[in-house]
Amino acid sequence: MSQSIYPEMDFQKALLDPTQPVPEGLSAWNGSDPTARFDVYRNNVIVSLIEALESTFSVVQSLVGDTFFRAMAREYLFQRLPDNPVLSYFGGDFPDFIAQFEPAASLPYLADTARLEWFRVRAYHAADAAPLSTQALQLALAQPERLPSLCIALHPSAQLLRSRYAVVSLWAAHQGLLPLSQVDPMQPEQALVLRPELEVEVIPLDPATALFTSALQQGEKLARALETTLSSHPEFDLHAALATLITRQALLSLEY
Amino acid sequence: MKTQQVSVPAPSVAPTDRTAAHHSLAGSPRSGGLLHRGDLPRAGGIGLKPEHFIDLLESRPAIGFVEVHAENYMVPGGPYHHYLSQVHQHYALSVHGVGLSIGGDAPLDEAHLQRLVRLLDRHQPERFSEHLAWSSHGGRFFNDLLPLPYTEARLQRVCEHVDQVQQRLNRQILLENPATYIQFTASSIPETEFLSEVIARTGCGLLLDVNNVYVSCINHGLNSHDYIRALPCERVGEIHLAGFSRDQDAAGAPLLIDSHGSAVAEAVWQLYEFTLELTGPVATLIERDNNLPPLPILLAEALQAQTLLEKRIAAKQPVTESLS
Numbered sequence: 001m002s003q004s005i006y007p008e009m010d011f012q013k014a015l016l017d018p019t020q021p022v023p024e025g026l027s028a029w030n031g032s033d034p035t036a037r038f039d040v041y042r043n044n045v046i047v048s049l050i051e052a053l054e055s056t057f058s059v060v061q062s063l064v065g066d067t068f069f070r071a072m073a074r075e076y077l078f079q080r081l082p083d084n085p086v087l088s089y090f091g092g093d094f095p096d097f098i099a100q101f102e103p104a105a106s107l108p109y110l111a112d113t114a115r116l117e118w119f120r121v122r123a124y125h126a127a128d129a130a131p132l133s134t135q136a137l138q139l140a141l142a143q144p145e146r147l148p149s150l151c152i153a154l155h156p157s158a159q160l161l162r163s164r165y166a167v168v169s170l171w172a173a174h175q176g177l178l179p180l181s182q183v184d185p186m187q188p189e190q191a192l193v194l195r196p197e198l199e200v201e202v203i204p205l206d207p208a209t210a211l212f213t214s215a216l217q218q219g220e221k222l223a224r225a226l227e228t229t230l231s232s233h234p235e236f237d238l239h240a241a242l243a244t245l246i247t248r249q250a251l252l253s254l255e256y
Numbered sequence: 257m258k259t260q261q262v263s264v265p266a267p268s269v270a271p272t273d274r275t276a277a278h279h280s281l282a283g284s285p286r287s288g289g290l291l292h293r294g295d296l297p298r299a300g301g302i303g304l305k306p307e308h309f310i311d312l313l314e315s316r317p318a319i320g321f322v323e324v325h326a327e328n329y330m331v332p333g334g335p336y337h338h339y340l341s342q343v344h345q346h347y348a349l350s351v352h353g354v355g356l357s358i359g360g361d362a363p364l365d366e367a368h369l370q371r372l373v374r375l376l377d378r379h380q381p382e383r384f385s386e387h388l389a390w391s392s393h394g395g396r397f398f399n400d401l402l403p404l405p406y407t408e409a410r411l412q413r414v415c416e417h418v419d420q421v422q423q424r425l426n427r428q429i430l431l432e433n434p435a436t437y438i439q440f441t442a443s444s445i446p447e448t449e450f451l452s453e454v455i456a457r458t459g460c461g462l463l464l465d466v467n468n469v470y471v472s473c474i475n476h477g478l479n480s481h482d483y484i485r486a487l488p489c490e491r492v493g494e495i496h497l498a499g500f501s502r503d504q505d506a507a508g509a510p511l512l513i514d515s516h517g518s519a520v521a522e523a524v525w526q527l528y529e530f531t532l533e534l535t536g537p538v539a540t541l542i543e544r545d546n547n548l549p550p551l552p553i554l555l556a557e558a559l560q561a562q563t564l565l566e567k568r569i570a571a572k573q574p575v576t577e578s579l580s
Contacts, residue, residue: 006361007440008393011402025405026438029477032507037475040437040503040513044400052399081396085355085368086330125331128338156332198335 014038015045016078049077052087053094056121059174060098060114063107072101088125092118109165109185116167116202119159119193123200126157131196131249137242140254148223151255152216157195158250160217162210164188168202196249203248208233209241213250296321296348296382296494296539298565300558303543309339311551313346319558321348321382323541327355329379330371340379349381350494350541352463355397358417358431359404360390369424376425383494383539385430385463386421388414388451405440406450414450418458430463430493431455435471435500435514447472448486461493464535466528467520467543471500471512480527489534497528497561498543517546520557529564537568 010023018039026034050073054061061069076097082090095118098104099111132152140150161167168189173180190210192203205213208229215225229236245251299320304312312322322343329336329351343349355368376384389401404410422429433451445453455462464487473480499518503511520528520542532538540561542554 007405008360008362008390008402012393012396012398015398025441027441028438028505028507029475030505030507030509032505032509034438034506036504036506037437037511040511041400041402045398048399082399083395083397084365085327085391085397085399086371087327087399088331125334125336128333157334195334198338 011041015042016081018042046074046077049082049087049090050074053091056091057094057114057117059117059171060110062174063110063113063170064104068103072098072104075101088121094118109163109167109170112161112163112165112167113170115163116161116171116191116193119161120200120202122159123157123193123195126195129156129252131155132246132251132253134246136254137246137251141242146256148221149256150222151219152222153252153255154213154217155194155196155250155252157193157200158213158217159193160190160210160214161193162188162190162207162214168204171202192248192250194248194250201248203244203250205244208236209244212236212238212241213245296350298537298539298569300560300562300565301347301350301539301541302554302558303541303545304340304343305544305548306336306339307548308551308554309335309343313339313342315551316346317551317555319347319555320562321350321539321541323350323352323543326351326353326372326375326384329375337378344379344381348383348539349379350383350385350539351376351379351381353384353386354401355391356386356417356421357390357392358386358421359388359402359410359414359434360393360417361404361410361413362393364417364420365392369421373424376427383430384425384427385432385494387432387434388454389434401434403434403436403438403440406443406445406447408444411445411450411453414454415457418454418460422458422460428459428461428493430461432463432465432496433468433472433487435465435468435475435512437475437511437513439476446486448483452486452488455488455491462487462491463494463496464489464492464531464538465496465498466531467496467498467500467524468514469531470521470524470527471514474510474512481530484527484531484534489531492535492538495528495531495535495538495540496543497524497540497557500524515546516543519553520560525560525564528561532564532568537565540565 007023014020014022022035022038026038028034028037050070053073076094095111095114098114104110166183166185166187166189168191169178169183170185172178173183190205190207192205192213194201194203211233212225212229215228226238297320301319301321301323304322304324324340329340356364387401390404391398391401418431431454469480469483473483497520498516499520500512501515501517503513505511542557544554
């Protein structure tokens, strides 16, 4: 059986790698070398997928410049083409790839910047849900004997970022929200990425509130989450943290 | 798998009231087993982009329908679904898939079909269309509409895929003619005959992309009028118009790229007028995926299509007359 009847395998090899010969069995009406024509497909694949990454990771792109970004994205594509056609979710492991990408090692905050941008996309497309009402939380707080076993679920759009670097400020500076010169990238920062309605919000959190929120997100009951947080942050103020989470509409539901 | 013939209803004037349009969908499946969900209006439409959600809802321009790429909406929630639902309250909706890989030899991706079923259940579009192309292989997605050899074996496979999709979606789909840049020495069937056979055997309709016809005919030294005459024009359920860019092949011959990044070319407008003589008035979409201009620029192109459609409707020429 001629390979050209089932060209997908040959295409797959040749599409991503311009050093590979074009598949056999291709022709042009005027007898010209099919390579120039096959290159249209090569270009479409590479350019469109790089553009998909650019639209998700625009701050990373600003930080490293277009040329570096495209070279990095191309390396990523060689290793990990999308595994399905829903490109909104393409690039989920790009932050991990960046963390391992040697040429970017001089920018240690780059991977977490990518992670923040990825979380914004996740939050944007996450399931919609009505946030927990303040009254429901107040009712729960009025039953102190049941509080230790209370489970507080976060909104489906909630994504928590805890970084050793100031990626929240870096991101904000690239949105024109603060001058880049004021950002010291080597400072740890934490944020909750959230979309309670139509707009994605990036909410800076103090380290204790971030740890507490992380414990809730992992399904820990209130007593355990509080214990976890207090063990490394004795100054933690539970009521202030809950007030922040409820007013920012970050909570979804309560269970015992 | 045996393919089945499904009768395609004659084009009808679509209801202008969207509520009435929804109610008219409640009928039982047709005898062929595939529910035909009602036609797109015989009017101009535009590809709906998130950048235009609010402009469109605030200005409510007089277009007939909008089209979205299915894969962009295969997400749980958020603004895309929010705005699409609002837009669909005012305009008919065409959902256009780019990821099913119907033209591939490999089995269709069951998970992707399931995503598609959920999306169509959620938004109940008037039309769903896909491409005569492949885009995935071996669990990897290339994000491009790749060409297939036109052989008897592949024809059988494509028909099986179209049957499978129509049965899963419980509706007739439209299949789009591709823009291609190369040919296969193994191909034994002309593209128009391949498309005609798929349509005849599966009962699907044709999404006739006039820009793709123009691009492919230049790229392969074919006559675009002959190409369109060779298609079953009475089965065209939607027309696409878009812009191309220019390149050259290794011999310096023109190579046109279906780039969707510029205005519809004059030559394509002329081919569109020729096409309407054969198809009669059919819902016509202005596609623009790159270099997205402000909404009014797209609306002007949709209006240009609309004007030609109205001219065609006024001529009241029976479709069959020009086909004989």
